[in-house]
Amino acid sequence: MTFFKNGAFVEDNWRHIEEGEDAPPAGHVILPxxxxxxxxxxxxxxNAPLGVKIEPGTDISEYAEDISRFSVIALVFPKYNDGRAFSTAQLLRTRYGFTGEIRAVGEVLIDQIAMMERCGFDAFEINNAPTEKALRTGAYTRFTHFYQPALTKEAPAGTRPWLRKSS
Amino acid sequence: MYRYDEFDAGFVAERVAQFRDQVARRLSGDITEEQFRPHRLMNGLYLQLHAYMLRVAVPYGTLSGKQMHMLAHVARKYDRGYGHFTTRQNIQYNWPTLKDTPDILADLATVEMHAIQTSGNCIRNVTADHFAGAAADEIEDPRPYAEILRQWSSVHPEFTFLPRKFKIAVTGAPKDRAAIQVHDIGYHIVRNEQGEMGFAVYVGGGQGRTPMIARKLRDFLPKKDLLAYTQAVMRVYNLEGRRDNKYKARIKILVHEMGPEEMRVAVEAEFAALGSETLSLPQAEIERIQTYFALPAFADKPEKSAKIEARRQTDPQLAAFIATNVAPHKRAGYGIVTISLKPIGGIPGDATADQMDAVAELAKTYSQDEIRVSHEQNLVLPHVALDDIPAVYDELVRQKLATANAGLITDIIACPGMDYCALATARSIPIAQSISERFGETKRSADIGELKIKISGCINACGHHHVGHIGILGLERKGVETYQITLGGSGDETCSIGDITGPGFSTDQVTDAVETIVETYMTLRTSKDENFLAAYRRLGMKPFKQALYERDTGASI
Structure with a gap:
């Protein structure tokens, strides 16, 4: 596994706690x-830094009070085409004001990463070799025209309020 | 018509470049077919029984002459000289090669066309009334809203990996020609008591193996809220829709399982909570987009055309064509001409490249350069002066496109069925051909009147059999094709799902069974004014069932 955050491969300072593990050490762990x-x-x-891993199908409104407690929220893609985490990320940013790291875990593929970023993800656990290669070499298509406002920094374009353009 | 600006062109160009790269990686073996699959599906490329199939989007069924010429060019250069217009107002090519597909998409982009989101679990091509902008009964042209929805839903970052595909239809007339109640979302333009225009919102309709009629979630949605409300519906569906079983993954199942009232509460709650995310449509921007669809400048014409009246006397075929294939236009002295793609004994929805070119020329000369594709798999010239109809008709005769059967029993919708489709369990096209030949372009067909036959070759219902006045569903039983018949379905504003007559019929029996049903109707109807659907609704299944299964000669049908 490699870890890609804010456009670069970096060391991952966090550790996932798996079900059945002993009580975790304080801090820098991502709890189920x-x-x-x-x-x-x-x-x-x-005050220990904590992360939490959320499976799709979880009603995050039940945890509204807890969200600000976490530094990292990991959202799971069991398959690349299970799109629930896109909505969950979007809600975390816009409705619950979460400003910490939202990381994508599971089947994270090159063709979805830009969409994930637009929904508020800023970190990615990469387990797919072609995806890692594409990210390392920069050999993938970058889109600059979008028909929706998003959480990434893109400029409005023209008079249609739904357009965004990146340079 | 909508025209791309630099932004729209840039968007499509980027997608073509991406697909070219993906195809190159597939051809060189860098990626497997399995890894390539999601990429090709994002661009409307299916792997069918015999070859790849490319589905090109025709947004809300509107085409210019230039675009139709391009469709002809693609058919000629990359396919076998024809294309197939579908029930979703799109066109499919059945024989492209993989290596050619990036070039096809690049060619299409030169005329502002693409294949984005014609497949996959995303928001598909937004459809609309094929008479939009021309129909005499229209309150407002639905296409500006369909265009806004098309743009907003294109590669939406949150809603591209939905539980299942998602179809939106918009209509702007009291007569629903867009079948909005069998769509995931149907928007019906209405005027409220204050005289403001907005939408009645229907959610959760669909066909397939579990047909359901949409539930009305809102009587009136202000126009400015179109995108925000759609976003709320999509988000509830994306988060709550079932993903454990693809056959239960459409929003209709969610609405059914939650109950329509619970669904309404959930959508309204999400809509109310959007806050800073709320994307309102400014009236000025709606108006700017409406200008693309403004009614063309029409010369004043008398209500009746002397040219038509003169020729009608001596040419019963032209008279028959006008009676069936010309609908009332907003403007006096003009008509909407349906070009039937259902020649007697032909393949529903197919058109040759030469025919496409001819229609393109007719549109340029006689129809303000506009063509429509209908979900009934016909083409439409929306703005023809009545005086020009004889000339249009003569050219259609030359092109073998003048079948006078729009809305009649031989105007059959059929999916490609087992002749092309990998999912089909039975053939559809030969059944359509057989019924078409049985009734023909005859006085009898005209006398039967409006009767919509719809044929699907499997329970996925691409041929819309559930909403056929007579629906035919091809199934496979112990290796043999068998056809189940339903009666009384309708996709219009009186939407209903057809009832099954009883045991199915073999390939050899099904046309006879249809004839028995039609004869029963002809015997029992109160007059020619009571069409098949109205008669069925009055009579119920019983007399038809008796005729089909209980008469003495029953063994022979």
């Missing part, structure tokens, strides 16, 4: 959501 639900009392009053 169930883990967090069961063990949250442990972190009461602690």
């Amino acid at each position: 959501l169930d883990w967090w639900k069961a063990e949250r009392a442990v972190y009461e009053g602690s």
Whole structure:
């Protein structure tokens, strides 16, 4: 696995806690959501940086109060074509004001990364060799014309309020 | 017609470049067919029984002469000289090679066309009334809204990997010619009590193996909220729609399982919560886009055409053509001409390259350079002066396109079926051909009146059999094709799903069965004014069932 964040391959300072592992050390761990639900009392009053991993199908409105507690929220793509996490990321940014890292995990492929970014993802766990190669060599198509406003920084274009253009 | 500006052209050019790269990687073996699949599907390229099939979008079914010439060029240069117009107002080419597809898309881009989102689990080509902008009964042209939806839904970052495909239709007349109630979202332009224009919103209709009529979620949606409300529906569907079973993944199943009231509450809650995300449509921008679709300048004409009246007396065929294939236009002295792609015994929806060129020329000369593709797989010249209809008709006769059967029993919708499609369980085209030949272009067909036969070659219902006045569904039972018949379906504003008559019929029996149904109707109708659908709604299934299954000679049908 390699880790791609804000346009570059960087070291991943975070560790996923798997179901069944012992109590995690404080800080820089990404907990499965169930883990967090069961063990949250442990972190009461602690400032340790925490992440949480959310599977698609989770109603995040149930965790509205908790969201600001996390530095990282990992959203799972079980398959590249399971598009629920696009909406979840968008909601985290726009409705719940989440400003931390949103990382895509699971089947993360080159042709979806730009769309993920437009929905608020800023970090990607890459397990697919062609995707890693494309990102390293820059050999993939970059789009500059969009028919929707997004969370990436693109300029409005013309009079249609839904257009965006990047340079 | 809508015209691309630099932005729209730039958008399409980038997608063509991307697809060219993806095809090159596939041809060189860098990526496998499995890895290539999502890329080709984003560009309307299917792998069918015998070859690749390319589906080109015709947004809301509107084409210029130049665009139709390009479709002819593609058919001639890259295919076998013909194309197939579909029930989604698109065109399909059945024989392109993979290596040619990037060139086809590049050629199409020169006339502002593409194949983006004609497949895949995304928002598909937005469809509209094929008489839009011309129909006498229209409140407002739906195409500016279809165009806005087309743009906004193109490569939408949040809604490109939905549970399943998603179809939106817009109509602007009380008579629903766009079948909006069997779409995932149907927008019907209405005027409210204050005299403002907006949309009645229908959600969760669809055909396929579980046909459902859409539920009305809103009586009136202000125009400015079109995109925001669509976004709310899409988000609820994207998050809540089923992904465990592709046959239960359409929004109709979600609406059914949640219940329409719960669905309405969920959509309204999402809509209300959009906040800073709310994308309002400024009235000025709506008006700017409307100018692309403005009614052309028409010369004043008398209501009745002396030219037609003179020739009508001596030419019963022209008279028959006008009776069936010319619909009332907004402007006096003009008509909407339907060009039937259902020649007797032909393949529904097919047109040759030469025919496409001829239609393009007719549009340039006689129809303000506009052509429509209807979901009934016909072409339409929307703006023809009545005085010009004899000349148009004569050219259509030369092109073998003058079949006077629009809306009649031989104007059959049929999916490609097992002759082309990898999913089909039975053939559709030969059944359509057989029925068409049985009834022909005859006085009897004209006397039967309006009767929509729709044929699908599998339960996915691409031939819209559920909403056929007579629907025919081809299935396979123990290796043999068998055809189930439904009666009383309708895709218009009185939308209904047809009822199954009973046991199916073999390939040899199905045309006889249709004839039995039609004869029963002819015997029982109150008058010629009571069309088949009205008669069926009055009579119910019983007399038809008796005629089909209980008469003495039943064994022979």
